[in-house]
Amino acid sequence: MRTAGFRTPPRLLPAALAGCALVGAALAAAGGRPREDAAAEAPARQGPERPVRGGTAVIGSNADISGVNELVVPATLPTDEVLFRIFQHLVEEQGDFDERPPTFEPQLAEAWEFSPDRKTLTFRLRRGAVWSDGVPITAEDVRWTWQAQTHPDVGWTDASAKERITDVQVLDPHTVRFHFREAYGKQLLDANEGVILPKHAWSALPFAEWPKSADWFREHLVTSGPFLLASWKPQQELVLARNPRYYDPRLPYLDRVVLRVVPEQSALLTMLRNGEVDFLSGNVSPADVPAVRADPDLQLIAYWFKLTVFVAWNNEDPRFADREVRRALTMAIDRQTIVDSLWGELARVGSSPILANIWAHHPRLRPLPYDPQEARRILAARGWRDTNGDGLLDRGGQPFAFELTTNTGNQQRADATVMIQEQLRRVGIQAEPRVLEFHTLVEQLDDGTFDAMVTGIGLDTSLDFTSFLHSRSVGDGNNFPRYRNPEMDLLLEEIQRAPDILQARGKLHRLQEIVARDQPVSFLWESQRIHGANRRLRDVQSNILFSLFDLEEWWMAPAR
Amino acid sequence: MLWFLARRLAAAALLLLLVLSAVFFLLHAAPGDPADLLIEERLTRAERERLRALWGLDRPPAEQYAAWLAAVALRGDWGTSLLHRRPVRQVVAEALPGTLLLAGAAFLVDAVVGLALGVTAARRRGRAADHLIRAGSLLLFSLPSFWLGLMAILLFSHVWPVLPAGHLRSVGAEALPAPGRLLDLARHLVLPSLVLGLWLAGATARFVRNGLLEVLGQDYVRTARSLGVSERRVLWVHALRNAAVPVVQILAVTLPGLLSGSLVTEVVFSLPGVGRTLFDAVLTRDYPLVLGVTAFSAAVVIAGNLAADLAHGALDPKVRDA
Numbered sequence: 001m002r003t004a005g006f007r008t009p010p011r012l013l014p015a016a017l018a019g020c021a022l023v024g025a026a027l028a029a030a031g032g033r034p035r036e037d038a039a040a041e042a043p044a045r046q047g048p049e050r051p052v053r054g055g056t057a058v059i060g061s062n063a064d065i066s067g068v069n070e071l072v073v074p075a076t077l078p079t080d081e082v083l084f085r086i087f088q089h090l091v092e093e094q095g096d097f098d099e100r101p102p103t104f105e106p107q108l109a110e111a112w113e114f115s116p117d118r119k120t121l122t123f124r125l126r127r128g129a130v131w132s133d134g135v136p137i138t139a140e141d142v143r144w145t146w147q148a149q150t151h152p153d154v155g156w157t158d159a160s161a162k163e164r165i166t167d168v169q170v171l172d173p174h175t176v177r178f179h180f181r182e183a184y185g186k187q188l189l190d191a192n193e194g195v196i197l198p199k200h201a202w203s204a205l206p207f208a209e210w211p212k213s214a215d216w217f218r219e220h221l222v223t224s225g226p227f228l229l230a231s232w233k234p235q236q237e238l239v240l241a242r243n244p245r246y247y248d249p250r251l252p253y254l255d256r257v258v259l260r261v262v263p264e265q266s267a268l269l270t271m272l273r274n275g276e277v278d279f280l281s282g283n284v285s286p287a288d289v290p291a292v293r294a295d296p297d298l299q300l301i302a303y304w305f306k307l308t309v310f311v312a313w314n315n316e317d318p319r320f321a322d323r324e325v326r327r328a329l330t331m332a333i334d335r336q337t338i339v340d341s342l343w344g345e346l347a348r349v350g351s352s353p354i355l356a357n358i359w360a361h362h363p364r365l366r367p368l369p370y371d372p373q374e375a376r377r378i379l380a381a382r383g384w385r386d387t388n389g390d391g392l393l394d395r396g397g398q399p400f401a402f403e404l405t406t407n408t409g410n411q412q413r414a415d416a417t418v419m420i421q422e423q424l425r426r427v428g429i430q431a432e433p434r435v436l437e438f439h440t441l442v443e444q445l446d447d448g449t450f451d452a453m454v455t456g457i458g459l460d461t462s463l464d465f466t467s468f469l470h471s472r473s474v475g476d477g478n479n480f481p482r483y484r485n486p487e488m489d490l491l492l493e494e495i496q497r498a499p500d501i502l503q504a505r506g507k508l509h510r511l512q513e514i515v516a517r518d519q520p521v522s523f524l525w526e527s528q529r530i531h532g533a534n535r536r537l538r539d540v541q542s543n544i545l546f547s548l549f550d551l552e553e554w555w556m557a558p559a560r
Numbered sequence: 561m562l563w564f565l566a567r568r569l570a571a572a573a574l575l576l577l578l579v580l581s582a583v584f585f586l587l588h589a590a591p592g593d594p595a596d597l598l599i600e601e602r603l604t605r606a607e608r609e610r611l612r613a614l615w616g617l618d619r620p621p622a623e624q625y626a627a628w629l630a631a632v633a634l635r636g637d638w639g640t641s642l643l644h645r646r647p648v649r650q651v652v653a654e655a656l657p658g659t660l661l662l663a664g665a666a667f668l669v670d671a672v673v674g675l676a677l678g679v680t681a682a683r684r685r686g687r688a689a690d691h692l693i694r695a696g697s698l699l700l701f702s703l704p705s706f707w708l709g710l711m712a713i714l715l716f717s718h719v720w721p722v723l724p725a726g727h728l729r730s731v732g733a734e735a736l737p738a739p740g741r742l743l744d745l746a747r748h749l750v751l752p753s754l755v756l757g758l759w760l761a762g763a764t765a766r767f768v769r770n771g772l773l774e775v776l777g778q779d780y781v782r783t784a785r786s787l788g789v790s791e792r793r794v795l796w797v798h799a800l801r802n803a804a805v806p807v808v809q810i811l812a813v814t815l816p817g818l819l820s821g822s823l824v825t826e827v828v829f830s831l832p833g834v835g836r837t838l839f840d841a842v843l844t845r846d847y848p849l850v851l852g853v854t855a856f857s858a859a860v861v862i863a864g865n866l867a868a869d870l871a872h873g874a875l876d877p878k879v880r881d882a
Binding site: 066262266442 | 604607614654718725726728832839
């Protein structure tokens with residue numbers, strides 16, 4: 001699963017507005033499963049209750065879906081959340097990638113097998129699975145979907161997932177074989193990327209017409225998932241209804257799921273509290289948590305997530321080029337205090353790009369201590385001293401002063417810049433907080449024209465950090481700190497080549513040791529994903545990947 | 561009169577062109593790129609370039625602008641929205657009814673409340689009611705409408721939950737009989753139209769008061785009073801009718817406020833509409849959609865002003881001949 005997460009969606013009102021609206025963090029990515037962590041909260045305990053069929057659940061979302069054909073509409077999280085309930089993949093990636101490498105459950109394919117050399121992967125499709133118009137789902141659909149995904153006229157943004165697939169071969173109506181250029185760790189993930197599309201319904205429109213025909217797909221909508229798209233009023237609401245032709249006749253339990261679009265954060269919370277919506281997906285800010293907890297009709301669903309937030313030092317800037325200086329900067333920032341005041345127990349101090357809840361996290365890694373004395377000592381050894389008595393460190397006549405930027409619409413990050421400013425001042429460094437509009441920020445990241453920036457990344461389930469730490473991703477990917485280290489480049493390439501990521505555990509540990517030593521970024525926090533739900537809503541399986549994971553198994557307890 | 565009309569129309573067309581050109585080039589000068597913003601994950605440079613080429617964004621802005629203008633002028637083709645992947649005209653047409661509904665309801669509130677407050681203040685000039693209304697209307701107009709909206713939601717949807725916090729319909733309202741559906745719609749319109757309407761009424765009240773005071777001081781009103789015409793008749797028939805001319809002109813002035821106010825109100829109350837469409841389009845740098853919505857809004861405002869000009873021109877030869 002390719003996962004988003006390095007930014008907040010540009011869907012909140014501008015900064016002035018956001019402040020008044022008490023907008024909290026708007027995390028960019030999807031959910032995770034309730035776990036046994038002390039601080040995480042599980043949904044209301046269901047006991048031995050049996051699911052009840054019927055009813056309607058209303059989900060509040062701050063953004064609408066962008067369309068019904070994922071190949072041509074912008075890939076946003078709400079779009080994926082909904083499309084993955086009305087269309088199916090070959091297999092379903094499970095949300096357990098924190099405990100082990102991603103695992104899969106059957107979806108349209110009931111079995112799959114690699115050849116001994118791992119250069120082909122064969123799927124056996126489920127018999128009896130049909131499209132919503134009754135036409136059987138066959139291997140032809142799978143092959144044609146791959147052709148659409150890779151066709152240049154279609155312009156699918158995720159087409160790179162198919163780069164190493166050379167052919168998709170139909171062996172018989174229920175068997176399909178993927179051929180790969182080479183064996184590598186992410187083969188199943190890549191083959192499975194993208195939902196299977198209805199050839200019989202959608203091949204009538206030439207690929208060249210696809211990018212401007214979002215309406216055509218809606219008018220010719222044929223789906224395969226547990227839900228049908230019953231209606232959709234853009235910007236307002238969409239209604240999912242039970243698909244009577246779904247291959248598992250037990251499911252879904254709910255008759256209807258209504259997704260209501262509510263762009264304003266505080267209005268969304270009000271709607272949850274007065275019963276207008278039953279589920280708020282990942283949109284509860286830490287400041288609103290006490291109110292949700294105190295409400296006897298609501299349950300809080302919180303779990304450790306995959307987003308890590310840090311200060312990215314521009315490693316190309318002479319002031320931040322020295323790793324000892326970056327270590328000193330990390331030690332001069334009191335991260336625990338920042339976490340305590342912004343998140344309470346809903347976050348913890350980060351130490352690694354592989355979050356502490358992920359199986360490959362280095363078990364002996366600890367955040368660098370907060371030690372301003374030691375920071376001052378290191379800085380002095382590197383030539384940063386207050387020679388003119390103005391309270392600021394200087395070197396070669398230049399004071400240690402820089403801009404600390406972050407993006408608008410994210411209150412926690414903006415607050416963090418101010419706290420960091422105060423903490424760095426105590427060691428004689430002047431950080432000037434600056435909140436930038438998102439587009440300006442992206443431009444600065446690409447051009448490397450920033451000093452330091454509070455930003456973050458979402459963990460990719462395949463634990464591929466090429467985009468974050470490889471030198472070739474500087475200005476072209478998520479290598480925000482512009483970090484270059486040949487040892488790291490080699491290591492990343494080795495990890496990527498490993499046929500099984502489990503075997504690369506040692507290398508992943510080494511990667512984390514290097515990051516801890518070099519401090520290209522100063523990790524600030526790893527936070528929990530926080531959903532709010534009506535207590536009547538049961539078996540909510542939100543996980544690290546999706547808030548609406550297994551939506552077909554959600555059910556609504558009768559009102560008392 | 562024809563010459564006057566032709567001149568005004570030409571000026572309006574030129575103004576529209578200027579507005580669109582300014583929006584187009586400002587938008588392109590602003591940092592950001594649809595290829596970056598539409599996708600929640602980071603694309604590599606190569607992928608981004610591929611998308612930009614597919615969407616025609618790799619051409620110089622001047623060339624893109626010329627092509628866009630030619631398509632609009634010659635074929636009436638407003639292009640395809642990058643965000644929605646549908647024709648811009650369709651996206652705007654779909655958003656229009658929501659905005660018309662909100663703007664209509666808000667205008668009603670504005671007219672009724674603004675007029676009532678304005679007349680009351682003028683009648684009680686210098687007295688406590690006048691001061692109270694003047695201060696209150698100034699306060700109303702100075703409050704940001706998003707703040708007013710959030711407070712309204714907090715009060716009437718949370719603290720005293722009598723009205724919905726947003727949207728135009730309740731879940732399942734389509735199953736209700738027609739009167740029930742109408743009532744449901746009205747309930748949903750109360751808060752947003754009051755918030756937007758009262759915000760505008762602040763300005764209207766002040767306009768009405770000043771216009772009325774000016775008229776009330778004129779000779780014919782004094783004459784009417786001296787002839788024993790009742791105060792009620794003087795006010796509502798003689799004075800207000802004459803004061804109505806400038807008040808009608810306020811309408812043209814109110815239009816931009818109504819449009820920009822509905823943007824914020826639509827976002828706060830999750831209503832469908834042109835304002836929210838524009839909001840999303842600007843944030844994602846959906847150039848064709850921003851231009852389409854701007855063209856529409858600018859045309860409405862310019863048409864409103866043109867109509868006011870024409871009305872004024874028809875009433876006042878001095879304007880027509882100037």
